[in-house]
Amino acid sequence: MAFESLSERFQSVFKKMRKEDRLTEKNMEEALREIKVALLESDVNFKVVKAFLSDVKEKALGSEVTRTVSPSEQLIKICHDEITSLLGGDDSELTLPSKGRLTTYMMVGLQGTGKTTSAAKLAYFFQKKGFKVLLTSLDVYRPAAVDQLRDLAKSIGAGFHETDVHDNPRKVAAEAKKEAAAEGYDALILDTAGRLQIDEALMNEIADIAKEERPDEALLLIDASAGQDAVNVAKAFNDSVRLTGVIVSKLDGDAKGGSALSIKYLTGLPIKLSGTGEKVGDLEAFHPERMAERILGMGDxxxxxxxxxxxxxxxxxxxxxxxxxxxxxxxxxxxxxxxxxxxxxxxxxxxxxxxxxxxxxxxxxxxxxxxxxxxxxxxxxxxxxxxxxxxxxxxxxxxxxxxxxxxxxxxxxxxxxxxxxxxxxxxxxxxxxxxxxxxxxxxxxxxxxxxxxxxxxx
Amino acid sequence: MGLINFLKSKFGKKKPEENYVKGLAKSRAAFSDRLALLAKKHAKLTPEYFEELETILIESDVGVSLTLRLIDELLEKSKENPNLSSQEANDELIDMMFVSYVEKGESIVNELSFKEGVPTVLLMEGVNGVGKTTSIAKLAYRYKKQGKKILLAAGDTFRAGAVEQLSIWASRLEVDIVKGKPNADPASVAFDGAKAAREGHYDLLIVDTAGRQQTKANLMNELGKIRRVIARELPESPIEAFLVIDATTGQNGVSQAKAFAEASPLTGIVITKMDGTSKGGIILSIRDEIGAPVRFIGLGEKMEDLVEFDLDEYLHALLVGDDNG
CATH class of the missing domain: 1.10.260.30 (Signal recognition particle, SRP54 subunit, M-domain)
Structure with missing residues (x-):
């Protein structure tokens, strides 16, 4: 682990607090600073951190300390309740394909966030549930991006709509949709090229594709290790493509994914899935509460x-x-x-x-x-x-x-x-x-x- | 004289490199504007000034421990000199950032080291999706232009399409490439590359490796093995190992740098995707905690957009902008 867990930090802070019999602004100061550091080191957005700290402070000062609970235990509980309500919430489920009606999925995001890998994982996930899936790559820019998706589609036995890299991605998307409908596929997954949210031409491109193909789910890939800017990225993508949710990728490392959780808090976009490894089976439903725990590091x-x-x-x-x-x-x-x-x-x-x-x-x-x-x-x-x-x-x-x-x-x-x-x-x-x-x-x-x-x- | 003035005097004569200013335009817009606005808003060093300064630094991914330290130092300075204006404090801050970077290590030569008669080996490492392959293409382009004979080794035998991706670059750049079979042992590809580099009298062998999460011990050990194989095959060669880090990475970048440095010695860091809105504050955090120097930064999609990292120019472009009079 790169960083000391919050519980370890707490131990030392709370040792000093043990003798106090109630929570005061003064005796909480050091503990709150530790919480702040832990949250920021987990890449939780600074705005969210500030909101969190002021809520905790307010609750802690107003709280009745009972005889059986020490102030430090009390503070842990308040922190836990707050972070769960702030970052947690209900699990949001992905719209599944249904037989007899084509459901379209679109993957968008910055370069290198794992769109192509996740597209294949999603296809595999649907196939296991008995759906017939067609994959296509709208990435005509990155060398071998189409090869990558074709190889993956082949390895899981999914359908693959060929892409000519000299074609316009809008045209490819429309043709893929036609093929999916004609061949009786249940799901079409559109993989798009990675792009910067400030690249106007490329952002217009996905906006157009989204307008024309009306995906049932437009999913933004966020790298678990993303920093403070991730919220701005999410906002920009949401403005050009009406997003339906977020997939957090690379959660198998030691990144805490605080930025992804902040997206949920600041934009309301639910995190629907998480990527937890390099194999096609490594895609899981997302449980915000577990992530909140990962950040606080003190378990439940x-x-x-x-x-x-x-x-x-x-x-x-x-x-x-x-x-x-x-x-x-x-x-x-x-x-x-x-x-x-x-x-x-x-x-x-x-x-x-x-x-x-x-x-x-x-x-x-x-x-x-x-x-x-x-x-x-x-x-x-x-x-x-x-x-x-x-x-x-x-x-x-x-x-x-x-x-x-x-x-x-x-x-x-x-x-x-x-x-x-x-x-x-x-x-x-x-x-x-x-x-x-x-x-x-x-x-x-x-x-x-x-x-x-x-x-x-x- | 504050650093800003120093920079201004320096760049007053020499214009900063064009693509630094252009490439960092988005990053700079947020950072330097916010600093300037801060000084305008709070002429005196009020608690609000420090609070907002903290926000600016944190939101630039400078990292919490470095940020808190910078702010504490600045607070000390303001106590020593109660008349310090916020404009002067801004200058002090940039001085401190500059000093904290420089004092972490000796001055760095960014260019790869070459030795007469033997190929230099460059290993490119990093977590998944940071832009290793693209950076290899850009570096190959750079050194080809300098007249070097270049060989690429497609050591990412794991990710679908990775070998094809590097092959396409090799043919576009007209450089040679050694490929392994899919799922071949990457160390064997490195061995083939090293052998071919020696026999073919190449100047530079660049070895691509698969992206890996720094927590996977077996994959991290594999990097050590690749390095050993190369060192055995090319005992006289300078071996450089670059860790590639995405500028949008948050504090996990420090963990990445630590873990990769432990697995096998790093000689430099490449920061990619600096042309987005991320401020790349991670450059400062990594230097602060690991000491590893940034050697190159990626400022755009074009081949020539991978440029030498220059602290003066970086801070200048990031903090001062191009309105230096």
Missing amino acids: IVSLVEKAQEQIDEKEAEKAAKKMMSGEATLEDMLKQMKMVQRLGSLGSIASLIPGMPKLSDADKERGEKEMKTFEAVINSMTPYERRHPDVLRFSQKNRIAKGSGKTNADINRVLKRFEMYKKMMSEMKRYQKGGKFPPGGLGGLGGLGGRGNGFPF
């Missing part, structure tokens, strides 16, 4: 706390906590806690909420869920005594449990090993714990613990 720790408060029975939790701290935890307690956590959501979604946790692949998530079931089956097949004193288990008992649970001896050993780790973790927790509260500074410790459990996020 806030809602984890909220959810936990709602769903975990306070008394039960207190009892469990006491036991945990006393070092007398049993397999039953471990199972109980696992279930509590399970109620908060699937393992995968919880893991993604915890900063510092490595991102889980779908395969990892599935494995985690499966493991949880195994654990439950194994523990339920033990006698109550065995659950409290797992160290008594010998080979014969293990055989019995294996039979009863339909699992193997190896599974049982895994449960026991994990229990040892759990106990060790609990005693480490104890060191952090003061009066039953999470360690200050944004629960950073949790991430580390989660990482060790490998599928066990608590």
Whole structure:
């Protein structure tokens, strides 16, 4: 990572804030400066940053600090809520093709933003849904641009309308549309040449094509690494072609994509898709909330706390906590806690909420869920005594449990090993714990613990 | 004497290069006009002056840490000299930008280095879509005009159409090209290129590489391999490695420069697409954080629009405009 994550910066700022009992203009100053730096380093537009900071300040000063929440936790929550409402919002879906009616898509943007690659990815995406797609390149300027799209179309088995580079792009577009209609295609994707938004002649060219072909979706490509000027680019393209949305490309790097999010805030254009790799399958629906989290870099720790408060029975939790701290935890307690956590959501979604946790692949998530079931089956097949004193288990008992649970001896050993780790973790927790509260500074410790459990996020 | 005056005196005699002023017209319009307007609006150094100055710098992609440092320094100066006018402060600011760039490294020769009897190798690297292939064409054009015998190696065997794109340039420019098969190991293309460059007594071998995100460790390692292969084949040759960066890039440009510099040593940076409205403030941030010098900048689509980077001229064209009396 190029930049320290905001959560790391916060940790140091909040260490100093710990002793304060409410948020004031003065004690927030440093924290707000850190937030500002983090947002700007993520290329969030400066106008958006300013709006954000003044909103946060206002909310924070007016907020009631409750006994159970420290001012730093409070500020994190306010920031999180604000950034989600500012940059987030609902997911916007792309208009899909429909059988029997030709749907037209047009890709526009600056040079090198990934229009051609994305056009092929989009075609592949539609084909997987069973639609017949025709691709055509209106880029008669860049050498081999047509070859590039032709190669890509061939590799995914999509239709390709040939382009003569001596032709006018308007003519090519019209001919492609004719071919698409005549040959019964469901979707036509027009790839256009990259252009500067200040190049009048070329901007008029796409304006004309858009007017004539009336695309159902006119999509602007924005590079995830784009800087402060991206908003002006979006405005200019929107003025000449009525855009229907944005595709953020190259999100597989470490760029935070703050400029793309700012476009949504400043122009209202929804981000519909994101490019996440070089293969044709690497096109995904866009979730603004996840991007907001990527920028803040502290995961959705806030809602984890909220959810936990709602769903975990306070008394039960207190009892469990006491036991945990006393070092007398049993397999039953471990199972109980696992279930509590399970109620908060699937393992995968919880893991993604915890900063510092490595991102889980779908395969990892599935494995985690499966493991949880195994654990439950194994523990339920033990006698109550065995659950409290797992160290008594010998080979014969293990055989019995294996039979009863339909699992193997190896599974049982895994449960026991994990229990040892759990106990060790609990005693480490104890060191952090003061009066039953999470360690200050944004629960950073949790991430580390989660990482060790490998599928066990608590 | 402020830098502006220095520049004015310097360029009073010598007109700045035509395409600098023209190419940077859009960038300049925003930046220098805004600075001038700022001084007009706030004659004294009020908090509003500093706030607006911060906005101007940030929106030019100068980068937050450099911006905050420049502003802090300026604040210090205004404390030392309470009578500092905003016009003088503007001049001070440009001085500081100039100094901060220059003190980060020795003075730089922009032109490629050549050595008698062996080919110079130039590796072109960068993330996807920054304009590597086009910049190669422009550099080939430049050095062909200087009478060099040039060979291109189409090392981007990954992206569809990349080899064709470079081939078209090679035939337009009438320079030779070594091509690999699609999906061939780029290091093997580099090897073929190096061998052909030695045997054919070329002066300059320019190796194209596939665009790659700087976070992909295996792809970044591949760059090191390409370099090693070339160094083994041409042990006496000067090897230059240019990182190509798009002027519209925001703060991730710094991350790009850091990662590429770590993967294999960079000898320079090429900033492309400076003819748009982006201010290319990333030039200053990258220099500030990495120390790598900008060697060439792209100011337009024509072959001759890739020009040597000259800090004086850049700052002059960007900040002062062509109304120097």
